[in-house]
Every structure is written in C-alpha cells, then in structure tokens.
Amino acid sequence: MTPDRHEIAVTVNGMAYRSTADARLLLSDFLRHELRLAGTHVGCEHGVCGACTVLLDGIAVRSCLMLAVQADGHELTTIEGLATDDGALSPLQTAMHDHHGLQCGYCTPGILMTVTAFLEENKSPSEDDVREALSGNLCRCTGYQNIVDAVLAAAAAMRGVAP
Amino acid sequence: MKPAPFKYIAASSLDHALSLKAEYGDDARFLAGGQSLIPAMNFRLSRPSVLIDINRLSDLAGVDWPEGNDIRVGALTRYRNLERNRDFLAACPLFADALPHIAHPQIRNRGTIGGNLSHADPASELPALAVAMQARMRIKSSAREREVVAAQFFQGLLTTDIEADEMLVGVTFPPLAPRTGTSFMEVARRRGDFALAGVAAMVTLDQEGRCAAVRLALCGVGETPVDASQAVSALVGERCTGAAIDDVIAGVQEVIEPAGNVHASPDYQRHIAGVLAKRALMTAHRRTGHDA
Numbered sequence: 262m263t264p265d266r267h268e269i270a271v272t273v274n275g276m277a278y279r280s281t282a283d284a285r286l287l288l289s290d291f292l293r294h295e296l297r298l299a300g301t302h303v304g305c306e307h308g309v310c311g312a313c314t315v316l317l318d319g320i321a322v323r324s325c326l327m328l329a330v331q332a333d334g335h336e337l338t339t340i341e342g343l344a345t346d347d348g349a350l351s352p353l354q355t356a357m358h359d360h361h362g363l364q365c366g367y368c369t370p371g372i373l374m375t376v377t378a379f380l381e382e383n384k385s386p387s388e389d390d391v392r393e394a395l396s397g398n399l400c401r402c403t404g405y406q407n408i409v410d411a412v413l414a415a416a417a418a419m420r421g422v423a424p
Numbered sequence: 425m426k427p428a429p430f431k432y433i434a435a436s437s438l439d440h441a442l443s444l445k446a447e448y449g450d451d452a453r454f455l456a457g458g459q460s461l462i463p464a465m466n467f468r469l470s471r472p473s474v475l476i477d478i479n480r481l482s483d484l485a486g487v488d489w490p491e492g493n494d495i496r497v498g499a500l501t502r503y504r505n506l507e508r509n510r511d512f513l514a515a516c517p518l519f520a521d522a523l524p525h526i527a528h529p530q531i532r533n534r535g536t537i538g539g540n541l542s543h544a545d546p547a548s549e550l551p552a553l554a555v556a557m558q559a560r561m562r563i564k565s566s567a568r569e570r571e572v573v574a575a576q577f578f579q580g581l582l583t584t585d586i587e588a589d590e591m592l593v594g595v596t597f598p599p600l601a602p603r604t605g606t607s608f609m610e611v612a613r614r615r616g617d618f619a620l621a622g623v624a625a626m627v628t629l630d631q632e633g634r635c636a637a638v639r640l641a642l643c644g645v646g647e648t649p650v651d652a653s654q655a656v657s658a659l660v661g662e663r664c665t666g667a668a669i670d671d672v673i674a675g676v677q678e679v680i681e682p683a684g685n686v687h688a689s690p691d692y693q694r695h696i697a698g699v700l701a702k703r704a705l706m707t708a709h710r711r712t713g714h715d716a
Contacts (some may be wrong), residue, residue: 331477
C-alpha cells in the first residue's frame, strides 16, 4: 500500500508548524519525531498510562490515541509549553519541584499536562478531586502522595493563598 | 508507528461519510473519539483499510429535546460534554452515576457515546444503560434511516445490528416516568478499569408506593449487556423492600453468563452481580422519593 500522506498545519505551544505525515502516524510520534518535541513521553501506547497526555485546544487527551492528521487545524500544548520563554517554571512545575513530586520523571510530562487542564477548571480541588484527576496517569515509582501534595499546593499558589 | 497502513478520509458532511461507507463497506471504519478503535489498531487487532474521520461533523454532537420530552443525543457527543450538561444528567440520572466509571478524564474528553455503543463492548457501562432505559438507536445509511431498540441493537460480543453501509447517528432516550428512581453501580479492580460486574436499575412507583415498573440491566457479565428486567418482574405490584428484592436476586444471577477473567471467577462475578443488583434496586427505590 502506498503511504497515505497528509499535510498538517498545527500550532504547538504558540508556534505554527507545517508538516506532512502518514495517515497512520500517531500524534505522540509526530510530536516527538517530526516536531522534535520529545518532552511528551510514550509509555503504553494504548491509552492506559497517561504519559503522552497533551492539551488539544486546552483539553487533556492521550496523544497516542489520536492520529497526527487529526490535529490539523488545532492548537496543542505540550510539556515544553509550560515554562515561560525565559525558563521560569509554571506554579505547578514549581510545586512539583518543591514537593519532590517526581522520581524517575517518566510520567511527569503527562501528569503536568493533565493537572494543568484540571486546575484551569477546578481552582479549589479537594484531595479526592486531585486523586480522581490523576487516576488516568500511572507513576510506577508510585510517588503519588507527593504528586497530590504538589497539586494541592499549586492550586493554592494559583489562588494566591499560602499553602 | 503502530497501526497498519490505511487510507484516511476526513468526512466533510454526514452524506459524505455515509457515501464513503457505502463505497468501502466493511473495509472502512468510522473514526469518532478513537478511544477504543485506535488502541485496537495500535495492537493491530483491528486493521481497517480505510478510516472515515467524522470528528468534523459537528451536527452529530449535542443533546436536544425534540418533542414529547424524548432526549436525543448525537453520536459524536463526547462523555466530557455529557458530564458537564446538568439538564441531561437531571433527565438521565443513570449517566450521572455511570460516567465517572468510564476510564479516565483524558479518555472521557475524547470518547463519544456513538463510538461506545457501536463498539458494543459488553463490559462497558453505556450499553447496559441504553438497555435499561430502552433507548432507541438511530441508524442511517445513504439509502435509509431506521430506529432499533437497544435490546435488539446489541447482538453479540462487539457486534451490533449496524450494517456495513450504516452509521449510528444518535440515541434517543425516553423520558423517565414520574416517581422513577435510578441507580448505576459497578465493581472494578481499579479506578477506570472495566467492571467485573455493573448494574443499572430503574424503579417506578405507583401512587400507593408499590412498584409499577422495574428495569434492570447488567454489564460485564455476558457477551452483550444483559436485560434482567424479566427476572425482577415479580417486584411489580409489590412494595420494594429488602426482603422482596432478596427473593428476586437469584433469578438475576441465573440470567447472566459471566465468563470470568484474570480478576474474577464466574462465581465471584455472579456473586458481585447479585450484591450490586440488590444495592442498585434499593438505591433506585430510595431515589424515587416516595419510599414512605
């Protein structure tokens, strides 16, 4: 079968990209291999682990369960887009750092993207809300407690109150 | 790059999508949320030669109340939108119970009701809800349009009544009768996993507080969602007490056919189904607000 190539115009972290890809190229592989944005990690590649989570028009999705061609015309945010251009961390990244919310770091990009979207919608989450929001992201270092602490602290910081 | 090669076509209208399906038939699959299809393709369990992407068909998304209080949900409506639609959850409270059990937030952000129902995974929650609520599936091809009741729509494991040239375009839920309470419950090994058993119950009371109608459907315990309403029909005309429910639970456990899996033996699934059926019926009864 001859490759079925498609043009893709996509905005990632505010930057416009134009590229072509085979129809069967997953969005996760497109980000990593074509756009060279390798911060998005690939774990299970069937939608279970959450490592590849990115924001599609602001909504958290599994990039391994989308085709790159489906992102045509859409806006994506990846882990590379969280810190400012001068390298200042987002409040969530700062909280993850302060609370030792990562060990090996493999799941971290997916967790940060999931939680970034979550905190946009829920400014004052309970611990249960946070655990529910994190239920689709696996951390095999099992450092969940510190991640939950970091998310609660980030939410407080973003509301402008001391944690 | 995991899926086998295929030809990708983004449909520009429903007519376009249906004419493509008429042309390619069983070689083509519709791509909606992709939360079951793409994993199956990543594993190469599914190797369609054509994918017809319907995500641009925004007419297929949304909830409306056309006439007679029926609730019509477009096939492309994502779980995410149902979860955030208070009017819909008030009209179909079984969804308020069941949606949080469906996978995880990221999956619910993409997955669609039409994709779920046409995938027809018997362990999935929504087919059981459709059967319990006696939903009507709206199915369309280039040549015709028809409706099929949920009980006849689900024909076997991952198998529905949809023909090769057809698409499930929407689902119509009849409104709940007055004095109706509902409840969905399930047991899964981990949050978001497929249920070892799940139960959707609907109890409608008459003016005197006796059961006027009872609907019960289960997921995860057969090759299709199981309609166990007949097994609990002895409750009709009776007071919905714990003792009365105890008398019908054995009947529910008889009509299901759990296959067992790595997490649970068939006997254990049958046990869970019985416990959940009783709890769901009691909760549904309590939620009628007429349990004096």
